Amino acid sequence: MIQQLHWGEIQQKRFSAPDTMFANTGRWLYVIGDIDGNFRPRSNPYDLYAFGKPQVGDPLANRLQGVWAQPVKALNGYTFIIESVDDIWPLVDAERFTQTFADVQFEYRRGALTAFRTDFVPKDRPALFTTLTMRNDGTRPIDVWVKFFAYFDLRDAQFTTLGDQPNHGETVQVKGERLVARALRLPKKWAIAIGGAVQSAEVRVTTGQDGHPVGVMKYAAHLEPGAVQAWTIAVVVEMESGAARALKNLEDWLPLRESLLAEKQAQYADLLTCGPRFHSPDAHFNAAFDLARANLQMLEAESRALGRFFYAGLQTFPFWFSADGSYDIQGLLAARFVQSGKNHLQIGAKFDLLGSVPHQRSPSGAIAVNGNAAETPLWVISLWEAYRWTGDRAFLESVYPNAVQGLLEYTLGKLDPSADGYPSGSGLIEREDMGAKKLDSAAYTWAALRALENMASAMGDTATEMRARTRKDRLATGFDAAWWNPAENCYSMSLNESDNSQQPVPHWAVIVPLEVGLASPEHAATTFTTLQAKYMNQWGLKHTVGSDERVWTLPTATLSRAAYRYGQAELGFQMLQQLSTTLDYGSIGMFHELIPDGLSFLQLWSGATFLRGTVEDLMGVQVRADLHAVRVAPQLPVDWEMAELEKLNFGGHTITVDVTRTRLTVNHLSGPDPLTVTYQSPDGSERSMVVEAGNKVQW
Template sequence: MLSKSHRLADPYVAAGDRAYLIGTQDGDFPDMGEHVPGEMGGLWAHPIKLLDGFWLQVDGCWLPRATRFTQGPFFNEHTFHLDGLTVTRRQWVPDGLPGLVVSYRFEAAAPRELTATLVAHTDLRPVWLGERTGMVDAPDEGAFDESLQAAVVRDRANPWWVVVGSDGPVTGEVGPHCRGPHPTGGQGTGIRLERRVPVRPGEPAEVRYYVAGSDRSREEAVAVLAALRQSADSLYAAKLRRYEGIDRGGRVLVPDPDLVEAFRWVKFNYDQLVREVPGQGRGLGAGLPEYPWWFGTDSSYALLGLLPLGQEQHRLAVETLELLARVSQATNGNGRIIHEVVTNGAVFHPGNAQETPHFVKAVYHVYRWTGDSEFLRRIFPICKQGVLAWLLTERASGDCLARGYGIIEIDGLDLKLLDTAVYTYEALEALAELAPEAGEDPAFVRRCRELAAAVKEAINTRFWLPEEGLYADLLATPAEMLPRLARWEEEAIRTGRHHAVPHLRELQERARRLPPDQETGWLLKNWIINTPLEAGVAPREYAFLALGRMAGPEFCGHHGLYLSGLYRDHIMTINTGVQAVAEAMYGRVQAAREWMLRIARTLHLRTPGSPSEMSPDYGCFVQAWTGYGLFWPLVVMLGIRPHAAARELCLGWPNLPAEWEPFAWEEVAIGDSRFSFRFRGGRYEVALLAGAPWQVTVRAPAGMTIRMVGRTAMAGAVVRFTLDREPVALEVT
């Protein structure tokens, strides 16, 4: 567990797949968030919110701010002190139920009987964009049900319900006069539950409260309350066992404590973001508190980091991609992958140009790691349609470079973007690799290879800027760029980022010197100029020039890679993580480790055990794509290339940072099996921990020979063997 006693106004989450609670570490529930202004905290059971928060009075006095916060893998604790009492509040959310369990533990030096009064404020309201699906908020109303021993509240105009009860006899009332220590927004009402609690020295007393909700019926909410009352202990034990499995899965052991701790807790972060919504599906959300729903770009990064961690995570990856595919086809019908779908099914944006090929890249890796042939059969048609029939037909001209917005969502960047080109190349290669198993003929494979070669050539000729030693952000004509550059200059001045103005003016001067219709590359210094390096598509000499420059102060801040080397004012875990992958792709593993450490060192700055979306400590306090920049570099360093459906595994020789001696990656999930990879003193050991035998191929570094220890006949630049339950040890000469 992780504890802190400072900055307790920072947020936390207690999460399950059907509900989550967000508050502050001092025990309060202030209004927070932007998408639904002031309403992104509290208790949510998507697609509705249940509570703004809850507070406790002891003998008529509100508990003060907590003095200590403790984060467990799936629960939180707050420690309060009041009038000789120590009160510890713990909350957790069970798996599979839209409910919450809260306990208060009272310790006193002298015997006393307390009156404990829980006050909760309901706010039954829809998720963001609820109005698009007919979800319109109305005032809450309710009453205390004596026979149920619970407060029962509904939204006046909708079948949305929340029920709050305890584990012992209470008296209760419901109404706007039941107020907490401060007002909260919305059209909710108040709940007040009172009970007596005897406390004796050395015998702490505990009181539990249960919150259950439904967006369908009173009966469903009451049934959830009954399940919590009857089975809270067994539900807790089941969740604890599941988290012990998460902890074991994909466990990294290196003498690098900051990274080891980050590897462990980011696995828990992934689980905190699982959203299951009846009628919509189950998938990995993007971030909390602002983005609990499902995204194209975020998933395409985050799921790759998830894959090595367990078979449960494999299922989640498949479910997430199939949810996105299903909603995308219902919305667009042409293979285009959406940008964002809310938990009520409302689609905010039909999808940026780069999201469709990026999705195909994710599909490729999820299939290769899971071996789920049925998943491939179901999803390959939308991948084929999205890249060939939409991206390269509707969005591209004859050069195979699609136009449209990419990852960087800046007004005016709807041109031929580098990130779209790079992911298009990777998507075409993925389609070619997957085609035979999807039933496509050799002509389809040749077509994809030819298109991929054309895109790769464009990336390394038309986008490469030899005078800069960097790739251009985009291709455009001066006629297209001049009005955009002028607008961006005005915006830089308006926002006080005057240091960006000289470069923007230089680009305008260049645009005026060139023929107005001459398409050329333009360097805006957005972080996506590292995507050719992430994909390994850059020649080594280009890669080393670009990586070297991007490691300097022009692009690199204390906590990671700037979103923009032009503005140098914001850093995110995703662009820092992509840079770590890029360094690993070109064997610069010491540099990759440094980028990974920049992420890891933000782990406890805000919410213990959770790097923030924006480094070091703002934006969403839990973010799914952070895992990509921690776990995927390991895949690259070990050269892991699975084909789980064929039970084939290709490995490179480990290329690891010097600090990682010894190295072990245990319980790595591939297909239905689990592997370990260990490296120490020049010896590489590969073990199959569970599952039927695999065919393994290991390639030596250039100019070297691999020898299988104990098998004198098995040596060469490439060795192939059947891996069963007997570990195989390898050395190079």
């Protein structure tokens, strides 16, 4: 079947399998299904890869599809069925699927009938609208029954429960022309209301094959030749005030269908046109920059417990993750998700019982997984990045005490009894054949000390600034001697607790010392040679040589950053291009978790790190909103004669950066103060000028 993307001037089309997944999202609700209109059972793809089937005891096995208002599920799916005297036509065989980000559209044809299903989730309401439009393309009148089926599945999300115990099941009743479902565990709070915008001939409840209730709404249709008729159904989820509130919201929101859709269309239209935008000779790369921003918008979420934050991915990771936010914060802020991005980081200040930044929280606020040894250092790094991009003093003051406590007392205290700067415990990726001290945790701890040193300086805390600098320099002095493995020509992934003896593993995180700038130039060069010989394939950086040679976007983005940092700009650009390759496979318009496709079909860090790499590495833009300053050191790919980064915003300043082989222009479009612009040329020399808003500088 045909899958296409229509978003402003971005128009794409390709043939795809009918079971390719789609999503439409708002901040309070999302729907996941298949592009032919079906809702096939979906399970954790990690389990499917590891075991070939869902893990035993997984409460969400075969249930990740459908309608979710995290932290709860509402429907396993829904469908329209067209019935005539001699035919039953379930609308699960779409010929064409269209993604616009504001909505999704399915096109069906049978005989003289053409049917269109249009689904959308409002941007700020826990609701879903699905509209069926039918047209008679024949020469004779047609009489049919239109039936809408809602497959209820009121279920808690993974790692959390809305009540004190998991909910198992629901009751569904007909109230007038509405369907009302109540959770068995919290019937006075957790409810769903479903209803149509036009009068139905029948509303009833039956039982599905899985034992859950199925709501049925039936409509009569008579279509003369050329006639068009439409039916809109709304689904409303309520988690606090029960069925009465759900029904009231349904009655209030159903008449607003057109205005709510227009509001969401405007949201994505503004996202596309207001910037930032990227222009180069590579149209695919330019579109990827825009699509990455759309993906971030799709993953922006909100809950009563957490406020606004970002899901790590769909279908697998609709949760708050600390590490994901840490890798993504520059991309989020460059894409103008300022308040949501800052709040995502501030959630990390609510430490777990161990004293660490948690690894994962449910949208309910419950901690799903405690933090690992790399978690707090990554978080501290991201705090400095956020301050650098926003200049928000109040934000810095709110998180600074936790940064000091988390890094100096927990990471370099509880987890580092030997005081060598190498915290013990699980890192980002854990294997049984690794030592207690992990390379990624050690390298990120060094980078976190650098970030804390900068934050302490900004806060005027000279004692902490000196303490962080001393620990940072001490860690760096002995790092290569402890971690460099000459036999493997790269860094060792772990050290043993007792004697710091090396225990290497061929894992992608050997790149982390290069990512953060801790590696010596000689060892960085050797590592690149080793990676290209053993760790890479045509898609990017392998996860683990020999045992899992799939390519994730995050390791590949990490390699890109490391390459740019150590003067390997062409390799860095190649890895950025590989990130955008995911857009050519699977769900259209989506950055996936794997390259070219696989696991989560919509992954936060895939798009965010692409934006980060384009802005900070390829274009070389390093902002200091707190100082009203920016440094620009572009590294054009060899095949490009120009590139332009249009309407980049940071700390109230908006700039456009235009670079050619012979010229760099920085236009200070607007800002609260004059902006100090520094150009760093390829030979490392720097020139600076102060530019008033409305003026530009050129070298």
